[in-house]
Amino acid sequence: MSYEKEKQVAIDAAIAAAKLCQQVRQAIPAAMEKTDKSPVTVADYGSQALICKAIGDMFGDDPIVAEEDAADLSTSEMAPQLAKVTDYVKELVPEATPEAVKSWIDRGNGEVAPRYWTLDPIDGTKGFLRQDQYAVALALVESGQVKVGVLACPAMPLENGECGILYVAVRGEGAFMAPLAGGDLQPIRVADIGDAANLRFVESVESGHGDQSRQSAVAKAVGITADSLRMDSQAKYGAVASGQAVLYLRLPSPKSPNYREKIWDHAAGTIVVEEAGGRITDMHGKPLDFSIGAKFANNQGVVVSNGTIHEKVLEALA
Ligand SMILES: Nc1ncnc2c1ncn2[C@@H]1O[C@H](COP(=O)(O)O)[C@@H](O)[C@H]1OP(=O)(O)O
């Protein structure tokens, strides 16, 4: 089946959301704290409102499993924050009101189903706040398989020195990138192992999101001697898909061994890498299971590679 309409709606929505994020970031955003102590900003809510509205308007029957929840914005003390979110959304959707914005955000409370969308309105909020990398990540999943993935990475550098990359993939059609500011989609491929300059691996900036000493040891065991490239968000998937790195390791942090990865932190990135010729499994070699819920209850860790080194990496982990 062709996903032309889904792809186009997803691209347009992600570009609009990325614009909103860039506007918020110019104003040096403040972080609010969620109940799990993780940060969130008006841009996370604004991005989720825009994208859930767009998907809901075009594909009203599709559930959306998204990270944020409008309940966090519904108290009277949060009214000024909701007003700010509404102002940013209004610049792109003039009819936005606080109530409408909350209802759009709440479209993201859907559950995993035979066909669903999953959204991280800002992946890498900590990177967003640090003026580092972040991504707007949207994917369509059918029968447990990601079919369409769009990653908008406003801070990813292009070869010409400008910033902003859009990565797009549709199952069976290849992976592509374009300048986020506009331009043609160009095919991308993972790096060949013979390409020594690209023999690098990527990992999180946040040391609490992985096991950095084990990640370095595994990279060394497969012949990668260069220091890791540390990057926030699913921009790391973009780096592997476009050949800037051959490996992305995300092994459970000793500080939070029971943490389970969330589907919206991986769905869009995984199809971009797979369609660029790469491979993704968990640290035990199992495929990521997108069919059970918002968390990967049956997977531990994530290994993303150019494909050719994957078995060696799994052997080093075993
Ligand atoms: N202990 C953890 N291990 C792995 N990922 C985590 C952990 N805690 C939070 N995260 C998630 O890591 C993602 C950012 O990853 P990266 O470090 O690659 O930029 C965020 O979506 C964040 O989720 P959350 O938004 O729920 O805090």
Ligand SMILES: [Mg+2]
């Ligand atoms: Mg995230």
Ligand SMILES: [Mg+2]
């Ligand atoms: Mg997020």
Ligand SMILES: [Mg+2]
């Ligand atoms: Mg978050």
